[in-house]
Structures are given as C-alpha cells and as structure tokens.
Amino acid sequence: MGGCHCGQIRYEVTGEIRDRVLCHCTLCRRTAGAPAVAWFTVSLPGFRFVQGQPTTYRSSDVATRQFCAVCGTQLTFQHDDRRYEIDITTASLDDPDAAAPLVDFHADTRLKSP
Secondary structure, three states: OEEOOOOOOEEEEOOOOEEEEEEOOHHHHHHHOOOOEEEEEEEHHHEEEEEOOOEEEEEEOOEEEEEOOOOOOEEEEEEHHHOOEEEEEHHHEOOHHHHOOOEEEOHHHOOOOO
C-alpha cells in the first residue's frame, strides 16, 4: 500500500516489484524538484488506486505522470512504449524500504559537485 502525502490518494500493489532504480534524468529531477527520484516497476494489472483519483500530466511526448492535485505528490510514471507496466515512486509507499533502489538510472546526468 501507498499513497500521497495528504492521504487523499491511496494505491495498492499486488504484482511483483522489479526495476528498483534511482533515476537521475533531467526530466525526473525537474518534475520532482529533487536531485533524483526512486522508482519501481510493476505490471499494470498489479497496481490500482483504491482511494481518490490522481491528476494526469503529459510530461513529455512519450510519457505521462500521475500526482495528487491537493498535495502534489508524484505517484506514477507510464511510458507509451510500456503500456503494460507502470512505474511508482518508491517514497510514496507506506514501507519504502520494501522497494529500495538497487541501481542508478541515467547516472551520466546526475548532479555533479563543483
């Protein structure tokens, strides 16, 4: 189980968790206002919202993101080429340690100290 910061939106994950990454791409950084975003992936049938409905934002020509319109918590990312699966923000889980990142993604674009 997981959800947004204010509790308006709750979701359930029943599918196998995979692709546990810490993404450093500029788009993830920009949409989150953070130096990186942790994600995990599940097959679409293994994910559902159980309370509330998120707002959908087309963040690029190839993907959409869902977030809470009340508190702004980013919840999901879905690439057009991977419509059978969904990425979920790790820190929106009630127990984020259950899907802690295992690898860095787009590490070549990570923030660098001067």
